Amino acid sequence: MLCRALVLWFNKHGRSYPWRDSGDPFKVLVAEMMLRRTRADQVESAYKELFGRYPDAQSLAEGNSDEVADILYPLGLKWRTPAFQEVARAIVKDYGGKVPSKRHELLKLTGVGDYVAGAVLSIGYGKKEWIVDTNIVRVFRRYFGISTSVEGRRDKRIIELAKVYARARNPRQANLAILDFAALICGAKNPRHDVCPLKRKCRYLRTDVMKISGMAEARVVRINFKGVK
Ligand code: SF4
Numbered sequence: 701m702l703c704r705a706l707v708l709w710f711n712k713h714g715r716s717y718p719w720r721d722s723g724d725p726f727k728v729l730v731a732e733m734m735l736r737r738t739r740a741d742q743v744e745s746a747y748k749e750l751f752g753r754y755p756d757a758q759s760l761a762e763g764n765s766d767e768v769a770d771i772l773y774p775l776g777l778k779w780r781t782p783a784f785q786e787v788a789r790a791i792v793k794d795y796g797g798k799v800p801s802k803r804h805e806l807l808k809l810t811g812v813g814d815y816v817a818g819a820v821l822s823i824g825y826g827k828k829e830w831i832v833d834t835n836i837v838r839v840f841r842r843y844f845g846i847s848t849s850v851e852g853r854r855d856k857r858i859i860e861l862a863k864v865y866a867r868a869r870n871p872r873q874a875n876l877a878i879l880d881f882a883a884l885i886c887g888a889k890n891p892r893h894d895v896c897p898l899k900r901k902c903r904y905l906r907t908d909v910m911k912i913s914g915m916a917e918a919r920v921v922r923i924n925f926k927g928v929k
Pocket residue numbers: 839842843885886887891892893896897898899902903904905
């Protein structure tokens with residue numbers, strides 16, 4: 701239910717960015733490194749400039765560091781220039797210029813954590829691999845009525861949900877769908893319940909309705925993993 705509804709929504713409202721449509725895991729990897737502290741809209745021009753000059757791992761590995769730093773400067777990432785080039789060099793040296801396609805290999809690259817690894821594998825390679833960030837935690841937490849700490853990204857129940865979710869027929873599309881949905885509909889502030897395709901099943905909304913009508917707040921219930929697909 702969750703995945704199907706989000707994919708349907710995504711087909712009408714999903715956002716398009718050049719790295720998403722590139723079909724190139726290296727471009728997805730670099731874009732995800734750029735997106736760590738910056739919104740996607742701001743990353744787009746730096747992304748185009750970087751790949752206009754350095755189209756692959758080999759050219760970025762050998763690129764002029766000052767020039768790369770200048771491109772990354774508007775994103776507040778100038779200080780991370782060495783990390784970008786280190787990753788490119790490792791891919792050239794250890795993987796023949798091709799981004800590794802296994803999570804444990806990606807995690808060995810400088811600055812690559814579980815989220816970036818999952819994004820490269822699912823968006824770049826189309827693999828059934830999970831991603832979790834704070835926005836995805838929020839959607840799962842609200843929809844299933846789970847209480848998590850601030851470190852929800854490490855919550856085993858959330859990771860399990862993300863793994864089941866990523867078993868979708870098209871994991872690339874499914875993961876992009878939940879990312880866009882979290883950004884455009886189920887935002888941290890002022891979630892747009894009125895236009896939400898999940899509103900009939902969402903526990904967060906139902907709990908709020910119960911509170912308003914004077915009923916006891918719903919208790920956290922068992923997660924229905926069947927509801928993920
Ligand atoms: S109904 Fe509201 S809280 Fe629930 S998933 Fe939709 S936007 Fe988020």
